[in-house]
Amino acid sequence: MKFKFDSEQEYQVDAVESVVGLFDGQAFVRNQLTVPTGAAFQVVPNRLDLTPEQLLAHLQKVQNDRGLDQDDKLETLTAKVDTLRGEEDITFPNFSVEMETGTGKTYVYIRTALRLYETYGLRKFIIVVPSVAVREGVKKTLEVTKTHFDKLFGKPPYHFTVYDSARKSQVSGFALSDGIEIMVMTIDAFKRAETVIRQSREGLDPPIYQLQETRPVLILDEPQNMESDLSVSALASLNPICALRYSATHRNAYNVVYRLTPFDAYRQGLVKRIEVASVVQQDNENMPFVRVEELNATKRTVSAKLSVHKLMATGKIQEKPITVRSGDSLVEKTGRAEYEGFVVDEINPGSGFIRFANNQELALGGEQGSDRDAIFEAQIAFTIEEHFRRQRRLKEHGIKVLSLFFIDKVDNYSPDDGKLKMIFVKAFDEIKQRYDEWKTVSAADVQKAYFATKTKKTGETEVLDSTGKTKQDDEAFNLIMREKERLLSFEEPVAFIFSHSALREGWDNPNVFQICTMREVGSDTERRQQVGRGVRLPVNQDGDRIQDEQINVLTVVASETYERFVAGLQSEIEREYGKDALPPPPPNQRKRTIIKLRKQFMLKPEFKELWDKIKHRTRYSVQIDTAKLIEDAVAELDETTISKPRITVSKANIRVDEAEDFFEPIVLSGARTAVDLAGRYPLPNLIEVMESLMENTSPPMRLSRRTLLEVFKRTSKRDEATENPHDFAVNAVNILKSKLADQMVKGIKYEKDGTWFEQSQFAEEIQTWEDYVVPSIETGGVGGTHIYDGVRWDSEGIEKQFVLDLEKRADVKLYIKLPDWFTVDTPIGRYNPDWAVVMDDPDNGGENLYLVRETKGTLELGELRPDEKAKIKCGQRHFRDALGVSYKVVTNASELPDGGV
Known part of the structure; x- marks a missing residue:
């Protein structure tokens, strides 16, 4: 099988032509053998005739055509460089192309080099890469695209090579050729003074001098890894006419000429759609x-x-x-x-x-603290089953399906008895019985692992947890790169690939349809790196790229919730593309404002009388019937479902919001149990756990250990308690607190405790969101007046309308949105009532009426949450019984004057 390439993909053509447009007006450079002044060698160089001003004008035109922000200057890099003529300041312009992973970045820059030759005669190109691993990937792409480009460009004089310091004639061959020369180099091959290319030998000039005189076009692959001063100096040492920078994740976007964001690629179907299978523990807080x-x-x-x-x-x-x-x-x-x-x-x-x-x-x-082995079991089993299902569907399309596992530790797989290997074999042998086409296939034949290795002095090979930065990682990477096409063949049984880190960067295969992440995400970009290994569009056995959206789906089997996965993926993109890649903040977070206290209102008689009535603190007393409490709690506990601890799998599709650049999960299936964890954990001292929950949850309450033990003895849920002790304790305590609160509120009595709230506690200024404030009228016309010049509302449908109505009423003399510190103690926590109002009393000759009102969406207390209802009942006892102040629940301001006190 050979890969095929489509030369008509518009986004790739646009990326190529954006760079070509930078040099508009450049005369075609004919091959001309020259001898640089003072040199003992010859070169066929590039030449750039355009002035910086012309380049800037062309850059701005390209940016305007592509809908990009226009730069007002060329972004250049400068360094002092040792040259044939001594030390010189070398300055070169930089142009950036942003292309999402999996959209053909390497193809695009090779094609760009050929177009620059075709249009302007530029013929010397050096591709600089950050590592040997990426270098091998570029070499592979150069090899597999050669026939395609020969056909597309009419067999141009096109030669590529990978720089090898041991090949003494390589640099001369590159410099003297009159055809298109593309050399691939790692940055480390010429970054330091001691490298071979910078050294004189046999009385000759250092080879880098000859490269400098060719004035190459630099193509930087993943330039974010070449931002150090030493790397910039190394790039300048090649004396380029310019640098073309290609990456999905630029650290510095110099003069962007083309941009294809992750969201663009996703919307246009240029990469696989992503769905997340979330494998997590549920109802298991026992560890x-x-x-x-x-x-x-x-x-x-x-x-x-x-x-x-x-x-x-x-x-x-x-x-x-x-x-x-x-x-x-x-x-x-x-x-x-x-x-x-x-x-x-x-x-x-x-x-x-x-x-x-x-x-x-x-x-x-x-x-x-999580049951990692159980999660591994569920992840591996789900991945295998998903693989079998997908392969059955895609076989008729000629597509070989691959699954990639990122594991937590090499030792968990590499030995013959590695637990992950054993889990895989067990799951494979069980699941294959349901699929006739897999029944005779051996688990040993379908799996292969790629890890970093190290050979000891004894000759023994050691398998390592790879880091992505060592020579051993490169060797593991090269191994899989050479087998890329073979892996896609149905004749090759290997379909499940295990790796630690060696395949996290730089490697991808278009037919990876499942990525199982059994290692925790530890870096800022690891989700994108892992997902990037499988987002390329797949190919069939003929090498044709598949464009069917129903087929092009990558399933990520993650050991985290899909919400957390998507949020992490989004934040990684934000870090790399900046805030502009995200939607603007919601309107209520765009502008803050300050509302100010009207101190003169506190001098008004109406305020003084109101405050004297409502300022008093109280204490309460209650009576408890313990026997009834136990009876009621047990009755409800027996009807409660105590969930078993378990590993669940749920699936969500990731889509891009059509209006904004924002990933969001769309649930495809609810959570189903994959592994039952019931009874796996030692039983704690349940009474101590319940006692702790009673005291450390809101409101804190206390019951004797004897009462808690009695509830446990009488309930029919003791077996469930042994299966999930923590869930039992939480449910039992919540029921006990509810029943206890019911008894306390029913018989509660309040009396003044001799203390009160001080007027000085009112803040002079309150900072809040402008969108949540209704301005308060101070003078003129009709209207009630708040003691601040604005009122912050908490609910638009009820409180905001309540304030607007109060501000329109002439019979409202003054009102207060009671501050957070104005609270009433209750058995179920502190209660902060909503409003205090001073009004004309139409039934009492216009005398002042002092009210405390709670605004709710209903007057039926039974429709409120139990804690809301209980606090309102306590409010009634506090204000009516202890303070003699009118207290009611209202739904709108029209209920204020009618109904009396």
Whole structure:
């Protein structure tokens, strides 16, 4: 099978012609053998006749034609360079092409070089790459596109070579050729003074002098890896007429002439659509969970960002990010006794780990507390089944399906008894029984692993956790690159590829349809790197590219929620493309404003009388019937579902919002159980867990251990408690608190405690969002007046309209949106009522009427949440019984004057 290439893809042609347009007006350069002044060698050089002003004008025209922002100057790089004529300042312009991974960047720049020769006679090109791995990939593309370009350009005099310092005549051959010469070099091959190309030999000039005199066009592949001063100096040492920079992730976008963003590529169907199969634990908070998201160091502090299971005020456990420093306790950070011993002992960003006082050590991206083996089982089984299904569908289209696994540790796979290898074999042998075409296939024949290796002095080969930066990684990369076409053949049984890091960068295969990520995402761009290995459009057995959107789907089997995966992918794009790649912030976050206190209103008699009535604090007393509490709690607990801990799989498609450049998940299937985890964990002291939840959730309450034990003894859910102790405890405590609150509120009594709120607690200024403020009328016309010159509303449909109506009414003398600190103690937490109003009393000769009102969407208390209803009942007892102030729930301002007190 040979790859085929389509020369009519508009976006690729546009990218090529954008660069060609930069040199409009350049005279065709005829081949002319020259002898540079003072040189003992000859060259056939490039020549650029355009002035910087002309280049800038052409750049601006290209940018205007492509809808890009116009630059007002050429972006040049300058460095002092040792040349044939001594040390010189070499300056060269830079032009950037942004193309998303998988859209044919290498094809585009090779074709661009041939077009520059065809149009202007430019013939010397040096492709500079950041690593040997990428160099081999470029070499492969040059090889497989040769026939295609020969046909497209009429067999031009086209020669390419990979720079080899051992080939003494290579540089001379490049310099003297009158045809198109393309040399591929790593930046390290000429970056330092001690490299061979910079050294004199046998009394001759250094080879780099001859390259300099050819005035090459530099093509920089992944230039974000060549931004150091040393790299810039090295590029300048080639004395280029310009540098053409190609990447999906530019760090510095010099004079962009073409841009194809991830969102453009996705919308236009130039890459596979992505769907995420999320394999996660659910209802399993029985073990302390920690995941290391970031390790940060500044001049003054070292910190880490962790994800943990935090106890919320509701009693639920949620995964939340926290920042920790040395000495911090996760018990205090999470409110959970389960984190006992997790005190930060050392944070080491350099070595990439955090260690706790209990000797737990986690690397960046690592986690503990989840059942990793169970998650691995579910991920591998799902990937195999997805592979079988997809291969069955695509066989008739002549498409060989590949699946790629990124594993957590080489030792988990490489040995014969590696747990991931054994999990794969077991799952493969079980699942294949449901697919006739796979029944006779051996698991050993279909899998292959590519890892970095190191040969010891003893001759023994050691398999390593690769980093993507070593020679061993390059060797692993080269191995798979040479077998690219064979992997796509049905004759080759290998279809499942395992890697640690060696294939994360630089390698891709168009027929990867499943990527299973069994390692935590540890870098800022690892999701994009991993996804990038499979986004290219697939090919069939004839090498034809497939354009069917129903076929072109990449499934990422991730050990995280699809929401987290998509958010991470989005943030990685934001880091690389900047904020312009994201939608603008919502309107209510665009402008802040300040509302100011009208101090003169506090001198008004109406305010003084109102404040004297409502300012008093109270205390409450309650009576509890313990026997009834236990009876009621057990009855409800017996009807409650205690979820089993489990590994679930759910799938979501990723789409780009049509109006904005923004990825969003669209759920394709609900969560289904893949692995049941019930009964796998030791049973904790349930009474202690329940006691802790009672005291550390809102509102904090206490019950005796005897009462808690009695509830456990009487419930029919004891078996479920052993399967998922934490979920049982959370449900039992929530029910107990609800029943306890019902009893407390029903018989609650308030009395003044002799303290009160001070007027001085009113803030002079309040900063808020402008969109959430209704201005308050101070003088003139009709209208009530708020004690601030604006009112912040919390709900548009109820509170905002309530304020607008108050401002229009002449019988409202003054009103207050009661501040957050104005609260009433209740058994279920502090209650902050909404409004205090001073009005004319039409039934009392116009005397002032003092009201406290709560605004809700309904007057039926039964339709409110239990905590809302309970707090309103407590509010009635506090204001009516203890303070003698009118208190009611209203839905709108028209209910104020009618109905009396």
